[in-house]
Amino acid sequence: MPKQIILAAHFPGVNNTTVWSDPASGSQIDFDSFVHLARTAERGKFDFFFLAEGLRLREQRGRIHDLDVVGRPDTLTVLAALAAVTTHLGLAGTLNTTFREPYELARQLASLDHLSGGRAAWNVVTTSDAFTGENFRRGGYLDRSLRYERAAEFVRTARELWESWPAEAVVGDRDGGRYVADADPGAFAHHGDQFDIAGHFTVPRSPQVHPVILQAGDSPDGREFAVSSADAIFSRHGTLEDGQEFYRDVKSRLARYGRHPDDLKIIPGVTFVLGDTDAEAQERAHHIRRQQVSPQTAILLLEQLWNRDLSGYDPEGPLPVEDPDVSADAISRGRAGMYPDPVDTARQWRALAEEKGLGIRDLIIEVTGRQSFIGTPRQIAERMNHFVQSDAADGFILVPHLTPGGLDDFVDQVVPLLQERGVFRTEYAGTTLRHHLGLSPARPVGAASPSA
Ligand SMILES: Cc1cc2nc3c(=O)[nH]c(=O)nc-3n(C[C@H](O)[C@H](O)[C@H](O)COP(=O)(O)O)c2cc1C
Numbered sequence: 001m002p003k004q005i006i007l008a009a010h011f012p013g014v015n016n017t018t019v020w021s022d023p024a025s026g027s028q029i030d031f032d033s034f035v036h037l038a039r040t041a042e043r044g045k046f047d048f049f050f051l052a053e054g055l056r057l058r059e060q061r062g063r064i065h066d067l068d069v070v071g072r073p074d075t076l077t078v079l080a081a082l083a084a085v086t087t088h089l090g091l092a093g094t095l096n097t098t099f100r101e102p103y104e105l106a107r108q109l110a111s112l113d114h115l116s117g118g119r120a121a122w123n124v125v126t127t128s129d130a131f132t133g134e135n136f137r138r139g140g141y142l143d144r145s146l147r148y149e150r151a152a153e154f155v156r157t158a159r160e161l162w163e164s165w166p167a168e169a170v171v172g173d174r175d176g177g178r179y180v181a182d183a184d185p186g187a188f189a190h191h192g193d194q195f196d197i198a199g200h201f202t203v204p205r206s207p208q209v210h211p212v213i214l215q216a217g218d219s220p221d222g223r224e225f226a227v228s229s230a231d232a233i234f235s236r237h238g239t240l241e242d243g244q245e246f247y248r249d250v251k252s253r254l255a256r257y258g259r260h261p262d263d264l265k266i267i268p269g270v271t272f273v274l275g276d277t278d279a280e281a282q283e284r285a286h287h288i289r290r291q292q293v294s295p296q297t298a299i300l301l302l303e304q305l306w307n308r309d310l311s312g313y314d315p316e317g318p319l320p321v322e323d324p325d326v327s328a329d330a331i332s333r334g335r336a337g338m339y340p341d342p343v344d345t346a347r348q349w350r351a352l353a354e355e356k357g358l359g360i361r362d363l364i365i366e367v368t369g370r371q372s373f374i375g376t377p378r379q380i381a382e383r384m385n386h387f388v389q390s391d392a393a394d395g396f397i398l399v400p401h402l403t404p405g406g407l408d409d410f411v412d413q414v415v416p417l418l419q420e421r422g423v424f425r426t427e428y429a430g431t432t433l434r435h436h437l438g439l440s441p442a443r444p445v446g447a448a449s450p451s452a
Contacts, residue, residue: 005388005424006232006267006395006437007415008048008092009041012403015067016301017271017369019291019401026404029073031081036404038082041089044411045425047436048090048121048212049082050234050397051075055096056132058334060300061309065332067297076108083116090433092121092214097154098147099127099136102195106158109211110203118207118432123214123234126151126222131333148221153194155213155229159445164188165205210442212433214267227253231439232265234397238372243268243392265394265437270372272398274409278375285374288401289365298361301368304332305339305346316359319350381417388423 130140275281295315400406
């Protein structure tokens with residue numbers, strides 16, 4: 001049996017992976033846009049719909065970074081509304097553990113799981129920086145390593161809360177006058193370094209018990225957290241070799257936690273461009289890249305590496321000769337650690353620009369956000385299947401470049417080809433997201449401590 005492919009639909013915001021200026025591009029806020037993408041994904045029998053999270057408007061050179069502003073209304077509100085207009089599609093929201101509280105978030109996610117009949121998923125992130133924290137009471141008080149400590153205890157606490165109601169707690173015995181079987185449903189007490197809480201959880205056990213847990217964050221701490229606590233990873237490793245290396249690394253760590261390789265799905269975010277011929281798809285991809293990286297955008301993206309005001313530079317001209325400024329505060333705020341070694345990356349970019357004779361804009365087009373799959377529907381179906389069968393991934397979170405219609409052609413033209421190959425469902429076989437993903441029922445909390 002070939003592996004089955006997981007497919008998810010990322011709702012794009014406004015940034016340089018989308019083309020907001022295209023006449024076919026619609027609102028990132030109107031409910032109709034969310035409904036269109038979700039219903040398209042469900043028509044294509046996708047596993048889940050996915051929302052990222054941005055909690056503060058990013059800034060550059062002290063001003064709002066105007067490419068990255070709109071498109072992120074509150075995640076749980078949007079997903080709850082989508083639960084009412086879809087029937088099978090999983091609903092995944094990115095929700096950070098640094099600024100929230102477990103009781104509140106566990107309650108919201110359990111409610112979403114009830115409202116949707118077992119389709120809720122939580123993409124656990126720690127968020128990147130203190131800058132974002134300024135929007136919140138707790139500010140940016142946590143060091144990087146402590147963020148994962150809090151995240152792990154946060155998820156453990158949420159699991160305790162989700163399990164606090166026994167399976168058959170609500171009996172509704174009219175004759176006997178008993179509504180709940182247990183005298184003390186929802187009782188919990190968690191005493192840990194990060195959270196010290198006790199009481200009764202208000203939401204009875206939800207259909208999945210534990211909403212599906214995804215994780216995004218790539219450091220060694222992030223990977224270990226995923227291996228101990230998550231059902232799936234939203235990764236950045238979207239090329240074949242890189243994907244295979246990541247897949248091997250992460251799956252090989254599972255045994256220490258008594259987990260099977262199938263218990264943790266690897267799902268990179270990828271883009272795609274379709275055409276009737278390969279040449280047409282390549283041409284379209286080239287056009288999309290030029291729309292995504294306008295002359296102004298090229299300078300803004302260059303500044304993010306150089307950490308200097310480069311507004312006086314000609315976008316078609318050569319790269320700066322001086323090195324990035326690593327001593328100053330980051331010119332771009334709200335985006336973390338994109339370039340661990342800016343001086344070395346600048347050196348590589350200069351070498352590439354020289355070798356290929358590229359000016360700033362063309363260089364930026366070359367080095368940022370390339371499309372992952374470009375070709376005819378048949379070529380894309382073949383490549384995606386090859387990726388999954390050769391263990392570079394278990395599936396993909398597709399990031400369309402147009403909101404909200406960017407998934408239409410994929411669903412109409414690529415999905416049937418994957419179905420023909422027997423690697424993607426033609427109908428939903430179950431009702432919960434855990435079932436779609438081929439995950440076993442949620443393990444009880446406490447089952448995830450590493451063996452020596
Ligand atoms: C693929 C991917 C997607 C992410 N999406 C978000 C997001 O939507 N919102 C957010 O605040 N952080 C997001 N993050 C950031 C992570 O939560 C994390 O804070 C950051 O990557 C730093 O952790 P790390 O050092 O383990 O990578 C994402 C990270 C990855 C790798």
